[in-house]
Amino acid sequence: MKEENAKNNPVSVGVISLGCDKNRVDSENLLAYLANAGYRITGTAAEADVIIINTCAFTKDAKEEAVAGILEAAAEKKSRGAKVIVTGCLPERYRSEILEGFPEADAAIGINDYEGIDGIIRSCFKGERPAVFSDKAAEASGRILTTPPHYAYLKISDGCDNRCTFCAIPNIRGKYRSRSIESLAAETEGLVLEYGVKELILVAQDTTRYGSDLYGEPSLERLVERLSQTGVEWIRILYAYPEMLDDKLIEYLASNPTVVKYLDVPLQHASNGVLKRMGRRNDKQYAAALIKKLKSKGFAVRTTFITGFPGETEEDFAELLAFINESEIDYAGFFSYSKEEGTPAARLKEQVPARIKAARLKQLQAAGSAVMERRAKAYVGKTLTVIYEGVDFDRGVFYGRSRYQAPEIDSVVYFTADNETVPEVGCFYEVAITGTDGLDLTGVLRKEI
Numbered sequence: 001m002k003e004e005n006a007k008n009n010p011v012s013v014g015v016i017s018l019g020c021d022k023n024r025v026d027s028e029n030l031l032a033y034l035a036n037a038g039y040r041i042t043g044t045a046a047e048a049d050v051i052i053i054n055t056c057a058f059t060k061d062a063k064e065e066a067v068a069g070i071l072e073a074a075a076e077k078k079s080r081g082a083k084v085i086v087t088g089c090l091p092e093r094y095r096s097e098i099l100e101g102f103p104e105a106d107a108a109i110g111i112n113d114y115e116g117i118d119g120i121i122r123s124c125f126k127g128e129r130p131a132v133f134s135d136k137a138a139e140a141s142g143r144i145l146t147t148p149p150h151y152a153y154l155k156i157s158d159g160c161d162n163r164c165t166f167c168a169i170p171n172i173r174g175k176y177r178s179r180s181i182e183s184l185a186a187e188t189e190g191l192v193l194e195y196g197v198k199e200l201i202l203v204a205q206d207t208t209r210y211g212s213d214l215y216g217e218p219s220l221e222r223l224v225e226r227l228s229q230t231g232v233e234w235i236r237i238l239y240a241y242p243e244m245l246d247d248k249l250i251e252y253l254a255s256n257p258t259v260v261k262y263l264d265v266p267l268q269h270a271s272n273g274v275l276k277r278m279g280r281r282n283d284k285q286y287a288a289a290l291i292k293k294l295k296s297k298g299f300a301v302r303t304t305f306i307t308g309f310p311g312e313t314e315e316d317f318a319e320l321l322a323f324i325n326e327s328e329i330d331y332a333g334f335f336s337y338s339k340e341e342g343t344p345a346a347r348l349k350e351q352v353p354a355r356i357k358a359a360r361l362k363q364l365q366a367a368g369s370a371v372m373e374r375r376a377k378a379y380v381g382k383t384l385t386v387i388y389e390g391v392d393f394d395r396g397v398f399y400g401r402s403r404y405q406a407p408e409i410d411s412v413v414y415f416t417a418d419n420e421t422v423p424e425v426g427c428f429y430e431v432a433i434t435g436t437d438g439l440d441l442t443g444v445l446r447k448e449i
């Protein structure tokens with residue numbers, strides 16, 4: 001099948017992956033289906049006969065980025081006749097309107113429909129405009145990694161049942177559905193074998209709910225235990241739901257040497273009134289105690305906050321600001337509330353004016369930077385294990401990340417080495433931290449590990 005297609009079917013396909021790391025994994029699955037069907041994969045849209053845009057659509061900004069991506073691809077269609085296929089959260093959210101809304105698109109496919117991509121592309125070349133959406137995904141068969149080979153994301157489930165009142169994701173990605181422990185372990189063993197993956201990053205809408213649907217109880221511990229036997233050296237967990245992080249799970253994660261002492265726990269706000277209206281199942285006191293507990297176990301903590309939620313008063317905002325200033329969070333992302341149709345919060349009366357949201361967001365970001373810089377300084381004088389990632393030619397130094405830094409979203413460690421040592425990408429080194437540069441750490445390589 002593959003050889004005959006490759007020889008007779010030199011169609012080249014480019015995939016543009018927007019949005020979150022879960023979307024990135026979907027794009028990697030899609031690339032594997034395309035390669036298995038004999039398509040030539042290209043990283044340059046201007047070369048592609050077919051451009052597939054994997055979109056995000058959970059906020060206004062994300063939707064605007066998706067539209068811009070589609071229009072960019074449409075320009076290639078106009079100039080060279082390339083086919084344009086839209087997938088991901090935008091078509092999933094607007095199934096019935098997507099092709100009408102984007103006459104430039106030749107096809108729209110849902111998040112569960114990548115297995116049929118070959119047939120969909122062939123339909124496009126026959127002049128049809130398929131819109132394919134199903135509610136059940138086939139178990140993915142392979143991935144083409146788009147991250148540097150030493151780390152990979154593992155999407156352990158899809159969908160979400162938490163129903164936070166501001167969030168459109170449950171309407172887009174559907175109910176929570178875990179993949180089986182054995183299929184995730186097999187995928188990970190494949191990534192280790194084929195790419196030499198060292199760092200595995202577990203992602204989902206809510207990683208801490210893993211297995212509740214499939215095994216009748218939260219089973220993240222069982223999954224991590226199994227993944228710890230696959231040959232990966234670091235397991236990093238993102239998107240933990242605060243209320244699901246009980247003492248037993250924290251104890252387990254703290255005691256498993258493969259699990260890095262790092263947790264991403266979106267908290268969203270710190271005013272109990274706002275948390276309640278957001279439909280979050282924890283209050284400020286719980287969040288503060290949770291951060292303290294994680295810090296006492298040596299974890300670096302990343303989190304996310306939203307300002308401008310309907311009805312957020314100056315007092316609520318002041319409470320959030322105080323929480324950030326007093327907490328020991330290491331990293332935080334700040335967002336202003338996005339009114340999303342179809343969510344309960346969009347129907348709330350007291351929508352906060354855009355200029356107030358913008359002003360509050362700016363204040364939060366400034367407060368957050370100060371806290372994060374303070375946290376970075378705490379590493380000076382310490383020696384950290386760093387996974388080497390490359391050379392920063394502008395600075396003329398090497399860079400990498402410690403256990404306490406996730407790729408693409410956190411700071412890095414810049415370091416020098418004596419003249420003889422040329423570190424290897426994806427290998428671990430001991431680096432003595434001698435200073436900071438904003439959120440980034442600076443140091444000197446001591447030895448290879």
Ligand code: SF4
Pocket residue numbers: 160161162163164167168169170205206241
């Ligand atoms: S947990 Fe995250 S994905 Fe799920 S509803 Fe809440 S914000 Fe949305």
